[in-house]
Amino acid sequence: MQSIHDNEIVSYTVDLQKSKITFQTLGGKDNSVPIIIEFIDILAHFFETQLQGSILLDISQCEISSFVKDNKKLLDNQKDSAWPMYYERTEDLLERLLHNNYNxxxxxxxxxxxxxVIAKEYSVYRQSI
Structure with a gap:
């Protein structure tokens, strides 16, 4: 997989209809190589501190159970809005995320x-010019 360390984020798009998030970045030694990062079959996402010139350090795939633990307050606040999906208990949410192969x-x-990002997969590739 293509390295994204120190890539500058040029733009990103969230396509809710196609359940896809695409980051356009510049990488390489002189940050001139166009690199695309795609999250596919997304369920939910949360971004903060979007700034011009944002620089990526890394993207890690973590345990889905960590999502529930790391975002307990957010999930509690949004539960009545059926976000990121309808569920009764966080245990139910975790079970559905695991059953549906979300990462x-x-x-x-x-x-x-x-x-x-909660998605089924992601890929990184060099953009063809």
């Missing part, structure tokens, strides 16, 4: 945008 991707930044 928890955490986006770490050296500077700027960071957050997470």
């Amino acid at each position: 928890y991707y955490v986006i770490y930044a050296s500077y700027g945008l960071n957050g997470w």
